[in-house]
Structures are given as structure tokens and as C-alpha cells.
Amino acid sequence: MLAFKFAYKNLIGAGLRTWLNVSVLSFAFVVIVFYNGMLDGWNRQGRSDTVAWETGNGQYWHPLYDRYDPFSLQDAHAAITSEAEKLVKENQLTPMLITQATAYPQGRMLNVMLRGIDPNQKILLIPSASLNPQNGEIPALIGKRMAESAHLKKGDHVLIRWRDINGTFDAREVLIIDIFKSNVPTVDVNQVYIPLTTLQEMTGMKKEATLLVAAATLNNTGIKGWAFKDTKFLLKDFDEMINAKKGGSRILYLLLLSIALLAIFDTQVLSIFRRQKEIGTYIALGMTRAQVIRLFTVEGSAHSILALILGSLYGIPLMLFINNYGIPMPKSADQAGVAISEKIIPFYSFGMLVSTILLVVISATIVSYFPTRRISKMKPTDALKGKIQ
Amino acid sequence: MRNFEIIKIENLAKRFHMGEGDFTALRDINLTFSKGEFTGLVGPSGSGKTTLLNIIGSLDNPTEGKAIVLGNSVSELTHKQSAVLRNFHIGFIFQTYNLLPVYTVFDNVEFALLLQKHSATERQKMVMEALDWVGLADKANSKPAQLSGGECQRVSIARAMVKRPEIVLADEPSANLDATNSHHIIQTMKKLNRELNTTFIFATHDEKVMQYLDRIIHLKDGMVEKDEIMPELKTKSHVSL
Ligand SMILES: Nc1ncnc2c1ncn2[C@@H]1O[C@H](COP(=O)(O)OP(=O)(O)OP(=O)(O)O)[C@@H](O)[C@H]1O
Ligand SMILES: [Mg+2]
Numbered sequence: 001m002l003a004f005k006f007a008y009k010n011l012i013g014a015g016l017r018t019w020l021n022v023s024v025l026s027f028a029f030v031v032i033v034f035y036n037g038m039l040d041g042w043n044r045q046g047r048s049d050t051v052a053w054e055t056g057n058g059q060y061w062h063p064l065y066d067r068y069d070p071f072s073l074q075d076a077h078a079a080i081t082s083e084a085e086k087l088v089k090e091n092q093l094t095p096m097l098i099t100q101a102t103a104y105p106q107g108r109m110l111n112v113m114l115r116g117i118d119p120n121q122k123i124l125l126i127p128s129a130s131l132n133p134q135n136g137e138i139p140a141l142i143g144k145r146m147a148e149s150a151h152l153k154k155g156d157h158v159l160i161r162w163r164d165i166n167g168t169f170d171a172r173e174v175l176i177i178d179i180f181k182s183n184v185p186t187v188d189v190n191q192v193y194i195p196l197t198t199l200q201e202m203t204g205m206k207k208e209a210t211l212l213v214a215a216a217t218l219n220n221t222g223i224k225g226w227a228f229k230d231t232k233f234l235l236k237d238f239d240e241m242i243n244a245k246k247g248g249s250r251i252l253y254l255l256l257l258s259i260a261l262l263a264i265f266d267t268q269v270l271s272i273f274r275r276q277k278e279i280g281t282y283i284a285l286g287m288t289r290a291q292v293i294r295l296f297t298v299e300g301s302a303h304s305i306l307a308l309i310l311g312s313l314y315g316i317p318l319m320l321f322i323n324n325y326g327i328p329m330p331k332s333a334d335q336a337g338v339a340i341s342e343k344i345i346p347f348y349s350f351g352m353l354v355s356t357i358l359l360v361v362i363s364a365t366i367v368s369y370f371p372t373r374r375i376s377k378m379k380p381t382d383a384l385k386g387k388i389q
Numbered sequence: 390m391r392n393f394e395i396i397k398i399e400n401l402a403k404r405f406h407m408g409e410g411d412f413t414a415l416r417d418i419n420l421t422f423s424k425g426e427f428t429g430l431v432g433p434s435g436s437g438k439t440t441l442l443n444i445i446g447s448l449d450n451p452t453e454g455k456a457i458v459l460g461n462s463v464s465e466l467t468h469k470q471s472a473v474l475r476n477f478h479i480g481f482i483f484q485t486y487n488l489l490p491v492y493t494v495f496d497n498v499e500f501a502l503l504l505q506k507h508s509a510t511e512r513q514k515m516v517m518e519a520l521d522w523v524g525l526a527d528k529a530n531s532k533p534a535q536l537s538g539g540e541c542q543r544v545s546i547a548r549a550m551v552k553r554p555e556i557v558l559a560d561e562p563s564a565n566l567d568a569t570n571s572h573h574i575i576q577t578m579k580k581l582n583r584e585l586n587t588t589f590i591f592a593t594h595d596e597k598v599m600q601y602l603d604r605i606i607h608l609k610d611g612m613v614e615k616d617e618i619m620p621e622l623k624t625k626s627h628v629s630l
Contacts, residue, residue, distance in 0.1 A: 005503075013491025281487040284448060285501050285548075286476020288469050380448045384483070 003291070007299035011306070014271070021267055021303050025260040026311035029360050032253045033311075033353065034319065037346035038327060039249065043242045044347050045183070046339035047235060052125045053184040053339075055234040056213035060084070060093070060226035065210055070100050070113075074163075077208045084212055084223050092218040094121035095209035097199050101162040103192065105150040112146075112190045114162060116199030116209075123215045126187065130178040131195045138198055140174035143188025147179045154179055160192065165204040172202070184339040238339060257360070260307075261367045268300045268371040279375060280384030293372045300368020304361045322346060395555055395588060396422035396445060401454035403440055403611075414440045415611040418454070422590065424555065427582045429591040429599060432608035438592035441608070442558045445590065446479050447471040459555060476504050480549025480587075482559035486541040488533040488548075494520070495529040498548045505552065519551035520544075523577055539570030546574060550581055560592045571597045 011018050051057065065076035080088065080095055087093040097116035102109055117124075119131040131139045140160075142152060152158060154176055161171040174194060182188055200206050212226060222228060272279070282292050326343030403415040415437045422428060430438040443449040444456050447463045456463040459478055466474065475481075488497050498519055502512045520526040523543035533541055542562060549557050559578070563571035579601050582589050591598060599605060607615040 009491050009496070277485075277487060278489060280448075281481075281483075281489065283472070284446065284475060284481040284487075286472050286504050288472040290468075291472075291504075381443045384448070384487075 003295045003298040004302070006295055007302045010295075010299050011302050014267075017267060018303065018306070021260070021263045022306045022310055024263055025257075025303055025307035025360065025364065026315075028253065028256040028260045029307055029311040029356065030315040030318070031256055032356050032359070033315065033348065034322075034346065035249045035253055036246075036352050036356065037319065037348040038344055039242060039246055040349060040352060041347040042245075042340065042344045045341050045344060046238055046242070047231075049183045049339045049341065050186075050235060050238055051231060053182050053187045054124070055231055056094075056123050057216045057218060058214045058228060058230045059234060060212040060214065060223050060228055062210055063225075063227050073098055073100055073210065074167075077205050077210050078225065079207050080209050080212070081223065081225055084226065087218065087223075088118075088212075091122060092215045093212045094118050094123045094215075095196060095212050097196060097203070097205060097208060098210040099162055099199065099203055101160050101192070103150065104159040104161070105152055105156075108150075110150055110190065112160075112192050114160065114199060115191060115193050116196035117193050118196045121213075123213050125182070126193060127178060127180050128193065128195075131193065132177075133195070134175055134177070138172060138174040138194055139177040141178050141180060141193040142176060143191065144179055144181045145185060145188045146190060146192070147176075149189070152176050152179075162202065164202065170202065183341040186339075257363065261363055264300055264303050264364055265367040265371065267303075268296065268368050272296060272371050272374060276378070276383045277386040279378065280380050280382075280386075283380040284384065289376050289378075293369075293375050296372040296375065297365065297369045300372075301361065301365035303368075304364035307360065307364075308357060319346065319348070393424055394421050395424050395459055396420075396590075397455075397457040398441075398445075399455045399457070401444070401451045401456055403437070403444065403449070404452045413611055415444075415451075417612055420606065420613065420616070422556075422588060424588055425582065425586040426604060427579060427589045427602055428604040428606060429593050429602040430606050430608055431593060431599065432614070434594075436608040437611040438608055439560055440611075442560055442590065442592050445556070446481060446558050447474055476501055477552065478555050480552065480554040480557040482542070482545050482549050482557060482562045484561040484564045486533070486538075486545045486565075488541055488544055490533055493530050493532055494525060494536070494544050497533070497544055498551050501548065501552050515551055516547075519547040522550060522581060523547045537570075538566055539573060542566060542570070542574050543577065546577060546581075550585070550587070553585060554587065556588045556590065558590050561594070562591065563593065563595045563598055568597060571595065575601045 062076040062078050064072055066072040077097060084093060084095070088095060095118065099114050101112050101114040103112045104110070117126060117128045117131070119128045121128055126141070128141065131141055133139065140158075142150075147153065150158070156176045157173045158176065159171055159173050161169060163169055174192070196209075200208060212223070279292055282295070283289065287295070323345055326345045328343050329340055398418050398420040401415060401418040402413065404411040404413050418441065430441060432438055440449070444451055444463060445458060447458065447461075447466060450464045458474065461470070461474060463471070489500070492500070495516055498516045499512050502515060507515065517526055517529070520529055523546050525540060525543055525547065528536065528540065533544070536544065542565075557578070562574060562578075566574065575598055578589055581587060591602070593599065602619055604616070604618050606613060607617075
């Protein structure tokens with residue numbers, strides 16, 4: 001406690017240099033918190049968007065389905081069992097049939113996934129309700145990105161060619177009945193949604209599905225013949241991307257933190273060099289060298305406490321302001337193929353704050369301690385003379 | 390009744406390692422100091438005054454022989470023990486005052502008491518009393534930078550005396566002061582020496598200081614050249630006998 005009192009006085013007494021160090025460290029602290037907050041905010045938004053639009057609360061897959069291998073779709077379909085059918089009726093599950101197809105917008109060729117979705121489903125945010133049967137035409141729903149890349153507008157017709165259950169090619173025109181907007185690129189890019197029954201008829205896969213999407217209310221009971229995939233599995237790609245981003249930003253902010261720590265280290269080295277006489281006096285007054293070392297270490301690491309206070313002083317209002325407006329994301333971020341909203345609202349978790357505070361305090365303490373070790377090699381008589389060693 | 394011996398130096402030598410060989414700063418020193426002495430180590434520059442004071446203050450160890458301070462052989466103390474010896478029993482006064490610049494006068498004087506773990510009310514009382522001794526109670530909240538040299542040295546006297554040590558070691562305490570201030574601080578120390586029976590040992594060249602001393606130990610080339618008891622002390626000790 002004594003060391004804290006002295007350290008505080010010495011640090012405040014050191015004036016401008018202290019505040020420079022504290023400012024730089026507080027800046028590093030705020031940037032780390034902000035960066036992590038942004039990624040965590042993105043993570044949370046992205047996950048909840050992906051769950052809401054794509055994965056649901058887990059999915060039951062046909063055992064042969066492989067999301068990375070479109071060729072698996074040829075065999076990955078089976079009749080919806082009566083057990084599953086019951087859950088579909090209770091709105092706990094919604095089936096989806098997926099098949100590879102080729103679209104020919106304006107004479108160009110585009111590989112797409114043709115997804116049969118139940119127009120009455122409420123589990124995913126895909127606005128499937130708009131897939132009302134049109135007089136004789138097949139209604140199709142696409143996302144904004146797909147619409148842009150294929151130059152399709154609402155009301156356009158586009159030719160789709162697919163293979164039926166026997167491998168025979170067939171082709172028909174579909175009517176773009178609506179274009180939806182989603183933060184989740186994977187439900188949009190190269191995806192075409194048509195009514196489930198229509199796709200089942202087109203492919204000859206009557207009452208069949210590739211996968212069943214679970215509602216949030218469904219407790220995973222396990223359905224015979226279908227393999228359950230939880231959200232952890234389904235969000236693997238997203239998590240990996242976030243982790244990669246975190247890794248990248250970690251390098252950035254560790255660099256920033258290093259600069260701040262270097263400034264503290266430098267101050268410590270200098271102050272131990274310049275304050276030899278003071279060190280000698282402390283010893284003459286009856287401090288042990290260990291106590292003097294503790295004093296200087298606490299003094300150095302107290303930079304971090306001041307930095308936390310200063311950082312909060314300007315960081316909290318800044319972050320509240322940002323949270324009010326969100327951070328606009330560049331359009332190019334969308335190209336990464338993972339969920340990202342137009343605006344990210346940073347999220348600051350208690351754990352992240354605590355670990356950042358610990359990182360700052362502990363690292364400041366370590367860099368403060370190292371230069372003080374030379375005190376233990378100092379002779380008090382030399383220190384009192386202020387001799388250069 | 391005799392004043393008992395509080396410092397005993399036996400066959401002491403101190404050598405420093407220099408480039409090729411050793412440099413002898415002190416040799417064949419045999420001295421005893423009694424409680425309540427007001428003694429000066431006098432001698433030319435480089436004669437070993439500071440070196441001897443440092444050893445008595447257990448800031449340094451003798452190369453040979455013994456320095457026994459309050460019953461402790463300096464060279465046999467651990468770091469911690471010698472820190473305790475200094476903290477409780479020895480006050481230092483330096484030529485350059487060595488006040489801690491960021492602390493107030495009060496804090497500077499209080500420092501040693503904080504290490505001794507006195508209660509806040511005790512500390513308050515003791516610090517103010519010590520500042521009274523040196524006539525600086527009204528400057529308790531000033532910073533050293535706001536004080537004159539003489540005032541700074543009086544603060545450092547208060548700092549040395551606040552813990553009521555048995556021994557005060559003062560290395561050229563008047564060297565940076567003018568005549569008036571020199572007399573003033575020596576008189577202050579002399580008064581405390583009488584009232585509290587504290588042993589003072591000075592290292593000095595200063596004639597003004599010497600006229601107050603009870604005993605003068607002349608050092609030359611690291612040896613005791615002469616050890617003279619001043620007349621005043623003779624009469625005084627005669628009276629007290
Ligand atoms: N750490 C050291 N290393 C080497 N030599 C030293 C060291 N300290 C003191 N000396 C030498 O020992 C001798 C005595 O030094 P000391 O400081 O005791 O002299 P002094 O009597 O106090 O002189 P002054 O009146 O100038 O203060 C000097 O010649 C000095 O150079
Ligand atoms: Mg000297």
C-alpha cells in the first residue's frame with residue numbers, strides 16, 4: 001500500500017512525460033477494446049443473422065449431403081419421414097430440397113443452387129411467403145446480390161435448366177417474383193428459391209428433402225435417417241473468418257501496445273538512471289533494495305492504471321456515440337462471403353474488457369519491472385553520489 | 390556515570406578496486422563513539438571522511454576489521470537488517486539535502502515513519518514536533534523547490550531526527566549554505582544533541598562547524614592523525630561526572 005502511495009506521488013510529480021506515456025497507453029487500450037468490440041459486435045450480428053436466414057437452430061441433413069460438394073446433391077435427398085412430417089406440421093422444422101441448376105439470364109450461363117422452400121415456413125427469414133403460385137408460371141425468389149450479378153429485376157423471366165431424379169435435363173422459365181435483401185451472402189449469391197412442391201415435382205423427388213431446418217423452439221430429439229448438425233458446426237466458416245480477423249487485428253494492436261510499453265520502459269530506464277540519488281536516499285532512509293524495486297515497479301505499472309482511467313474518460317463517451325450510430329461497413333466487405341451488416345454495432349463483453357485490462361496492466365508491470373532489476377546491483381554509496389554506472 | 394559506547398571501530402580498513410590494483414581509502418582505524426557525542430571527522434578532500442560515515446551508516450562494508458554499531462557488526466548484517474538499523478537508529482543528513490522533490494515537507498519528514506508503520510495520528514504528531522524543532526512547522530505543505538537552501542537542510546534535519554535515532558550522520562551539512570544558515574543549522578543540531586542526547590557525527594571542512602564540536606577526529610590519507618577532545622566537552626563531562 002505504501003508503494004502505491006509513493007508511486008502515485010512520484011508519477012504525478014513527473015508531469016508531462018507521465019501524461020505522454022499515459023496518453024499513448026490509453027490510446028492503445030481504447031483501440032484494443034474498440035477493435036475487439038467491433039469484431040465481437042460483428043460476430044454476434046453475423047451469427048444471429050446467419051442463424052435467422054440460413055442455418056436455423058441447427059439442421060437435419062440427409063447423410064450424404066456435403067455443403068462443399070455440389071455433386072453430393074444428386075444422391076442427398078430422401079422422403080421426409082412421418083416423424084419429421086409431424087414436426088413440420090408443428091412448425092418445428094421446415095424441409096428444403098436443393099438441386100444444382102443452370103440459369104440463363106440474358107443468354108449468359110450461371111451455375112445456381114435451386115432451393116425448394118415451403119412458402120408457409122416461418123423458421124427462416126427468407127420471405128418465402130411471396131412464392132405464391134402464379135397462373136401457370138413458376139415463382140422464384142432471389143437475393144439482391146444475385147439480382148445484381150445476373151442483372152435480374154423483379155418481374156423478369158429467366159430460363160433454368162436442371163436434371164431430374166433420373167439425370168435427364170429439363171428446362172423452364174421462372175418468374176422473378178421478389179428480390180430480398182439479406183446480410184448473409186450465402187443465402188443470396190447464386191441461390192434461387194422456388195416453392196418446395198414445385199421443385200419436388202420438377203425433379204421427381206416427391207415429398208423429398210435434402211435437409212430440414214430446425215426452429216429455435218425445437219429441442220434436438222434426433223430424427224431417424226437424418227444427421228443433426230448443430231449451429232456450431234454450421235457456423236464453422238463464419239467463426240473461422242472472425243478468428244482470422246481477430247488474429248490480424250491482434251497483430252495491429254499488439255504493435256500499438258508495444259509502442260506504448262516501449263515508452264514506459266524507456267521512462268523507467270531513464271528514471272532509474274536519473275534518480276540514483278533518490279534511490280540512495282530511499283536506502284539511507286531504511287528501505288531495502290527490494291522495497292525500492294517494488295516502488296519503482298509499481299510506479300511504472302501505475303501508468304497503466306492512469307491509462308485505464310484516462311482511456312475510460314474519452315473512450316466511454318466515444319464508444320457510446322459509436323454504438324448509437326453503428327460503424328458503416330464498406331460494400332467490399334460483402335465480397336468476403338460471410339454475413340456482415342451495413343452497420344456494425346460494437347459489443348463490449350465483460351470478459352473482453354477484463355482481459356484487455358489485465359493485458360494492459362500486466363504488460364505494463366512487466367516492462368516496468370525489468371529496468372528496476374539494476375537497482376539490486378547498485379551500491380547505495382554509489383547511488384547516493386549519483387554516479388553513472 | 391559514563392556515557393556508553395554506541396559505535397566501536399576496530400582495525401578497520403577500506404579498499405576500493407581500481408583499474409589495476411586496490412586503492413586504500415581507510416586503514417588502521419580504531420575509534421569509539423559514545424552516546425551523546427557531537428563529533429566531527431575533519432580532513433582534506435579524499436581523506437576518507439565520507440567513506441567512514443558510510444560504513445558507520447551500514448551503507449558500505451569494511452574490507453578489513455569491524456565496525457560495530459549499536460552492537461551490530463556492520464559487515465555481518467543482511468540487507469534487511471541493515472535497512473532496519475538505518476530506518477530506526479540512524480539519521481542521515483547530506484550536503485545536497487536529498488529531499489524527495491515531489492513530496493511536501495511533511496511527506497519528506499514522514500517517510501521513515503511510514504516505513505516504521507506508525508499510525509497516522511502518531512505520525513502527524515511526530516512530524517509536526519520535528520518540524521517545530523527546526524522552526525518549519527508553517528512550511529509543512531510546501532514543496533522542497535519552494536524552500537531556501539537553509540530551509541531544505543533544516544527539513545533534512547527534521548527528517549533525520551523525527552524517528553529519534555541514536556545516531557545522526559551528517560556529511561558536509563553546511564557546505565552549500567552561507568554563514569548565517571550554517572550557524573543556524575549547527576546550532577539547531579547542537580540543541581537537539583543536548584535535548585535528546587543524540588550522537589552526531591559530521592564530516593566537514595567547515596571552520597564554522599568545527600567551533601561547535603566536542604571532539605574532532607583528524608583524518609589524513611585514510612588514517613586517524615589526531616583525535617582531540619575539545620575543552621568545552623572536557624568541562625561538560627567533568628560536570629556530569
Ligand atoms: N566507490 C569508490 N571507488 C573508488 N574509490 C573511491 C570510492 N569512494 C571513495 N573512493 C576514494 O576513496 C578516497 C576517500 O573518499 P571519501 O569520499 O571518503 O573522501 P572525503 O574525505 O569524503 O573527501 P571530500 O572531502 O572530498 O568529500 C578518495 O580518494 C576517493 O577517490
Ligand atoms: Mg566526502
